[in-house]
């Protein structure tokens with residue numbers, strides 16, 4: 473049942489949810505509320521935000537998935553609908569909303585201990601599509617189960633996400649005919665294609681409701697859980713490092729990056745060591761600094777070898 477309540481601040485909503493959580497938890501299955509104000513945002517929200525839970529049922533563990541749903545600010549009747557999983561694993565989908573593609577973001581200002589301010593993000597993807605930001609896997613954000621550790625596996629995450637979207641659509645039948653896309657970033661690059669496969673299989677088997685699946689998109693994804701060396705190819709492809717450095721880095725493990733193009737003369741002992749140091753340097757840079765905010769390369773080996781960041 474979808475309940476559209478009168479204007480409700482996020483704080484009040486949170487309080488209500490907290491109280492409800494203490495009551496028999498299956499009673500709150502599939503509760504949704506429109507949120508019109510958020511603390512830190514000046515005035516009523518100029519877009520349609522709904523938050524709620526979808527209960528996945530089926531087990532004694534009372535799986536409850538929390539979501540934020542934002543209607544397209546353009547033409548929600550005809551614009552696509554996207555389900556977005558954010559990375560981690562372990563990040564609340566609120567991070568995808570507020571740091572990446574949603575209609576609000578934190579105002580960048582000196583922190584003085586008060587509640588952070590929120591401002592609009594003009595490039596929000598909700599300008600052209602409706603987006604469901606789901607707290608999945610269970611245990612992230614406000615989603616929960618009686619035994620969260622019992623539900624930690626890719627296969628369960630894929631099945632939960634699949635079940636979630638079908639149940640969500642049952643509660644929101646007005647979106648059944650919209651084009652549907654799966655979207656994910658970072659760690660969720662691993663489960664997203666699996667979710668899409670399950671949706672396709674489910675459609676083929678006649679599961680209801682039918683999902684109007686059009687495709688999926690991945691941003692900055694991890695794809696296998698094992699490969700992390702694609703940063704080297706990416707950095708080279710974006711001309712952030714020189715050909716020479718790329719070849720040098722290739723020497724660390726030729727089959728890993730460049731194979732036969734790697735010039736063996738680079739691979740003197742000390743070059744190999746330098747290469748390893750450079751790899752570490754790159755790892756550091758990419759771990760701590762989002763693209764576009766890389767620190768000036770002041771001195772040392774990276775600059776000597778022509779790394780322009």
Ligand SMILES: *[C@@H]1O[C@H](CO)[C@@H](O)[C@H](O)[C@H]1NC(C)=O
Nearest residue numbers: 581583584585586587588589
């Ligand atoms: C902290 O900043 C907020 C605005 O960001 C302002 O409303 C508040 O008065 C400030 N508090 C102090 C103690 O400076």
Ligand SMILES: *[C@@H]1O[C@H](CO)[C@@H](O)[C@H](O)[C@H]1NC(C)=O
Nearest residue numbers: 533618619620621622623624
């Ligand atoms: C929770 O699930 C894990 C993994 O299945 C299991 O080892 C553990 O005993 C469970 N805990 C409870 C309290 O049921």
Ligand SMILES: *[C@@H]1O[C@H](CO)[C@@H](O)[C@H](O)[C@H]1NC(C)=O
Nearest residue numbers: 625627628629630631670673
């Ligand atoms: C997920 O669902 C598929 C069927 O779509 C099933 O074969 C598989 O066992 C399920 N995995 C888990 C962990 O429940």
